[in-house]
Amino acid sequence: MVALKVRTGGSENPGIIKSKTWEGFNYSLNQEKYLKVFLDDGEAPMDNNAAEQSIRGFCIGKKNWVMIDTIAGAKSSAIIYSIAETAKANNLKPYDYFEYLLTEIPKHLDDTDRSFLDDLLPWSPGLPENCRKPGKNEVK
Secondary structure (H helix, E strand, C coil), X not given: CHHXXXXXXXXXXXXXXCCHHHHHHHHHHHCHHHHCHHHHCCCCCCCCHHHHHXXXXXXXXXXXXXXXXXXXXXXXXXXXXXXXXXXXXXCECHHHHHHHHHHHHHXXXXXXXXXXXXXXXXXXXXXXXHHECCCCCCCC
């Protein structure tokens, strides 16, 4: 990036400034602090491959979902998909997790206190063991 700044910093050539290559260089220079975030934080990935891989099935499957023809249906689908992917990311079995949610939430429909929801989150230690995938050392 520094070499790019030194190399292009004094350029007043209008042909260079209007080119697609120049637009790419300029974008890189303007995004430098965001592009270097992974250097400061070892937890930040250098790419978004994990996110892209997690939505791959969703993107492939969307052609088959012609029944989602309303905005409300699309929002509902997105919510369900988000819950399923979050369950997977937290090492849960999505089917068993949804089954647990659909049996527990109706028990609290009349409650005004929503604190029970904390125990239903995918990272909650209070979830039943049948919702969790067995670890590598555990027997399936």
